[in-house]
Amino acid sequence: MSLGPLTVDLPSRIWRSGGMVIFWKAAELPRRCVRCNAPTENTLRRRVSWHHPGLYLLLVNFVIYIVAALAARKTADVLVPICDRHQRRRRQALVVGWLVGLSGLAACGAGLGLDSVPVALLGLYAVCGATVHAFVGSRLFTVVHVDEHLVRLRGVDPAWLRDVPPWDIDPEVMPPAES
Ligand SMILES: [Zn+2]
Numbered sequence: 001m002s003l004g005p006l007t008v009d010l011p012s013r014i015w016r017s018g019g020m021v022i023f024w025k026a027a028e029l030p031r032r033c034v035r036c037n038a039p040t041e042n043t044l045r046r047r048v049s050w051h052h053p054g055l056y057l058l059l060v061n062f063v064i065y066i067v068a069a070l071a072a073r074k075t076a077d078v079l080v081p082i083c084d085r086h087q088r089r090r091r092q093a094l095v096v097g098w099l100v101g102l103s104g105l106a107a108c109g110a111g112l113g114l115d116s117v118p119v120a121l122l123g124l125y126a127v128c129g130a131t132v133h134a135f136v137g138s139r140l141f142t143v144v145h146v147d148e149h150l151v152r153l154r155g156v157d158p159a160w161l162r163d164v165p166p167w168d169i170d171p172e173v174m175p176p177a178e179s
Helices: 053-060 062-072 084-113 117-138 158-162
Strands: 014-017 020-024 043-050 074-081 142-146 150-154
Touching: 043 142, 053 062, 074 142, 084 117
Parallel strands: none
Antiparallel strands: 014 020, 020 150, 043 074, 142 150
């Protein structure tokens, strides 16, 4: 949905709606860890992007999908508050994911070279497991929607979300994305 420039004076720039946090692209998120709600001064800069899910139908041709997705996607740079403990866990998940994933790739290659199906399968299994481990362990939130003005995320800590005011903006002015 395309909205014109905002002309209303908003009392808040961050809201919650259901399990979602909705905020202006320029809003500064509360300095509490999005994973555990602990106070923190650490932030991670994340570029979030979204495009209409219908574009996934174009995946039958990967090149066309990439071109269309890059043209249609909406992005926002978000400073995500995260505590030391969760930042460390996130880094560990990524490092372990890379190490196990690369070892799995090597095992896969060795298995194919040695004509050993069990070794190749073990390597493939390690690559898949490492990818899932890195993805789950490093995930901060799920992007629900990004448009010209607003970002909508799901999956932040429920206590973090409870301290944010509920969505109270006239839907005529800024309708929440369907969830
Ligand atoms: Zn934390």
